[in-house]
């Protein structure tokens with residue numbers, strides 16, 4: 001006991017020194033930042049350097065601010081006597097590394113060492129801080145210890161973290177990451193990493209900590225930024241604090257719908273039902289959109305352009321050749337149109353010049369015959385003027401001057417601005433907007449029609465994005481790394497929109513195919529990502545469930561076996577109270593309200609939710625108005641969690657929409673502590 005106190009006070013001294021160092025660093029960075037902000041320069045290069053410096057210092061200041069909370073959470077003692085403290089950011093004093101950033105290689109054994117593979121460690125220590133004071137010290141001796149059956153890392157701190165009451169906001173778990181999670185987070189794989197695993201296995205945790213790791217470790221991610229995509233705004237709110245608490249404030253967060261709407265400059269349109277989303281997510285529509293665009297590119301026939309009253313016609317052959325050159329450029333339609341117009345202008349200019357030469361030659365001959373060579377200039381002046389050639393500098397229309405006036409550059413410039421030529425080009429290769437093309441394709445698919453008032457729905461966004469790409473090329477904003485959470489929810493067309501924004505294909509994709517909603521129902525990652533990408537992906541599986549108790553997982557097991565018989569069940573790390581099943585004799589809503597109120601009474605500060613089929617939500621929400629109970633439709637509960645969950649009318653949930661068993665499976669696996677099934 002006394003030994004423990006001595007150790008704790010030694011750790012407190014160390015932690016005090018770390019905070020003193022942190023305070024010093026914060027003061028230094030703030031002063032540097034003030035200096036940098038005040039420096040002004042008219043020299044563009046100096047101004048640029050200053051902006052870069054301000055950016056770097058601002059980031060560092062944020063990281064240090066975020067590090068205040070639980071600055072140091074661990075320590076590893078190597079068998080050779082070396083000790084390292086692990087924390088949210090690196091801190092050093094001269095050559096002395098006082099604190100190792102959790103992302104550094106040197107920190108790896110803190111997360112990965114087990115009694116079976118101690119990685120040169122004698123001891124791993126978890127430090128629990130309350131403000132700047134050490135509240136708990138928990139040690140594991142790794143060398144010479146007996147390996148346990150399920151080697152969890154730091155079981156005391158882990159169990160405390162996963163049993164803690166939920167607040168409705170996810171927290172970072174940097175101090176208790178488990179080795180299978182850590183291995184994915186730190187993976188050096190630069191391509192697509194797919195992380196699958198049952199509910200509550202920490203897929204979101206892995207996705208977000210990986211984003212923080214990638215930002216620190218991958219230069220391209222730093223340069224082009226990281227994007228995290230989640231299924232809806234409820235979910236984004238839920239995870240919003242994790243990356244800032246890891247010191248990362250510059251990660252873009254969005255939903256697949258909002259990402260596209262923003263890129264197209266649209267307000268997010270009204271949501272769509274799963275049937276429409278599924279139909280509009282069909283990847284075959286990509287080809288149909290491309291075909292619809294092709295149909296606009298110079299329909300066969302001829303193209304007549306009237307220049308100064310004279311028609312120049314591209315015959316079938318010339319038009320076909322022009323079209324093929326423009327289309328063969330593989331430029332997006334609206335850019336290829338500029339090329340098409342250039343080619344038409346070239347053709348017309350050549351023709352005008354050829355005709356002018358013929359005319360001039362004929363003029364020479366006629367004049368020769370008629371005048372015997374007297375004052376050619378004056379005689380030809382009128383004809384030349386008709387052709388649009390002005391007098392030369394000396395005011396004369398000399399033969400040589402006229403030929404010089406056939407300046408191809410000037411003629412081309414004039415033709416490019418010519419209204420009649422522009423109209424002819426527009427008829428053969430019109431400038432298009434994304435909506436035009438999508439509407440063409442929707443004409444062939446009545447089931448995808450836009451609502452009567454002509455408003456797009458979210459289901460149409462990937463189609464608009466595809467069309468925009470075909471017309472105007474790649475999106476303006478791309479990312480160095482993209483994290484997709486609840487990835488089973490993306491339709492193939494949505495995947496195309498996401499991949500378009502990640503040309504480097506550096507991605508972390510996390511999801512659980514067993515939880516796929518009716519809009520996708522993807523059976524495999526190859527279905528979702530496309531077989532090429534899926535083949536090259538590094539697929540990892542998480543096996544331990546940290547959210548729910550073994551009893552809750554058991555209650556959901558029959559559904560899991562039905563939905564995903566091939567999926568190995570995750571193992572829960574803790575036990576709790578068995579789920580309660582309540583038969584309904586009277587009114588369902590009343591029974592649900594009673595159970596929800598009982599849960600609130602059982603844990604007054606806890607997060608209690610009622611999960612119900614979408615249509616049943618308004619009635620239940622009204623009955624629970626004024627309470628702290630959250631009533632959430634099952635279609636929107638993916639990724640979320642609560643201390644206690646009341647599932648209302650499971651049969652109603654399964655019957656509400658196709659694949660309703662998956663919705664029910666998701667609902668049953670949301671509680672961290674208690675589950676009640678009413679109905």
Ligand SMILES: Nc1ncnc2c1ncn2[C@@H]1O[C@H](COP(=O)(O)OP(=O)(O)OP(=O)(O)O)[C@@H](O)[C@H]1O
Nearest residue numbers: 173176177178199200201202203204205546547639
């Ligand atoms: N290493 C860990 N330490 C502490 N808590 C953890 C750890 N891993 C996961 N958790 C907790 O377990 C819960 C479930 O994690 P998470 O939401 O990431 O799971 P998931 O696999 O994404 O679940 P779902 O499939 O239901 O979306 C969260 O509360 C998370 O904080």
